[in-house]
Amino acid sequence: MLKSSCLSLLFVSLLACPLAHGQILQRELGNFDLKLGTSPTRSMAQGLVKPNAAGSFHGGLDLSHDSGFYVGQWSPSMGISPGKNLEIDSYAGFKQPFDQTLGYEVGMIRYSYPEVETLNSQEFFGGLTLLGSRFGVAFSNDPDKQNNTLFADLSGNQPFGIGVSMKYTTHQLNAPIAVDGGYVGSFTDWSLKLSRPFMGIDLDLIYSDSSLRGNDCSAYSGHNSQCDGLVTLKAVHTFY
Incomplete structure (x- = not known):
């Protein structure tokens, strides 16, 4: 229901x-x-x-x-x-x-x-808004790990109309995961996104990476689409 x-x-x-x-x-x-x-x-x-x-x-x-x-x-x-x-x-x-320049959430x-x-x-999350830009922190409890995240969206200042947002997260596993050569009990990941509208299309250029390398990537379960460094170009057009 x-x-x-x-x-x-x-x-x-x-x-x-x-x-x-x-x-x-x-x-x-x-x-x-x-x-x-x-x-x-x-x-x-x-x-x-x-x-x-x-x-x-x-x-x-x-x-x-x-x-x-x-x-x-x-x-x-x-x-x-x-x-x-x-x-x-x-x-x-x-x-x-x-006031008009500062707020919280x-x-x-x-x-x-x-x-x-x-x-x-x-x-649980919280953050400040300063001159149109947002700075946040979040704490989450997933079934297999705890995550602590720092976040910044610098939309209050967009040089050349380009929006910038960044995210950094630490992940603490409830139980270490066995990998070739040892165990992984924690890791970090991060991302940087540049955004700009162009002729009705929303363009995003995203770089993401993590602290894991090689065989350790088999234990990765973070926010990014893959463990190693990745550059993604995303274009979205809305038809309505």
């Missing part, structure tokens, strides 16, 4: 998006602000720690109050595409500006996978 309702809700958001500006449909409901869309609407709660590529079908909602409290749900994958499982990310938090996210026998995980 829960899975059915979540799918229905996300499907509604997908249908609503052609009416929206920038993939987001926004409506005011008294003191509440409701957003539906296929783009994440929450700055810290979406993509702070788990930047997995979204599937072909994705969407969510966000409901915030004038006081600063908010709740929402985001699905980076609805499990329709081959090799993709349904993922539901539910979050709640509080966001408040000190705290909250938590619960990651659930209804279609597979994977234990759910939780994450």
Whole structure:
């Protein structure tokens, strides 16, 4: 029943998006602000720690109050595409500006996978917004490891219209993993992303890497798509 309702809700958001500006449909409901869309609407709660590529079908909602409290749900994958499982990310938090240039945000996210026998995980996050740029930290407890993440999105200052975001995470495994020549009990990974819109296309240049090398990469289970250094050029065009 829960899975059915979540799918229905996300499907509604997908249908609503052609009416929206920038993939987001926004409506005011008294003191509440409701957003539906296929783009994440929450700055810290979406993509702070788990930047997995979204599937072909994705969407969510966000409901915030004038006081600063908010709740929402985001699905980076609805499990329709081959090799993709349904993922539901539910979050709640509080966001408040000190003034026009400085603000803060705290909250938590619960990651659930209804279609597979994977234990759910939780994450606590917080951050500051300074002159349009965001600096965050997050702590998550996955079934097999603990993760600590530092995050920076320098969108407040974009030379030549290029956005810059960086992420650095340490992973502590609950149990060391055997590899050729020893064991791996912890590792780090990081990424740097340069973003720029060009003729209606969102261009992303991403460099990612980790502290593991060679045979140790068999123990890698971090945020990047692979253990070794990787440069990715991503181009996305929105048709609605």
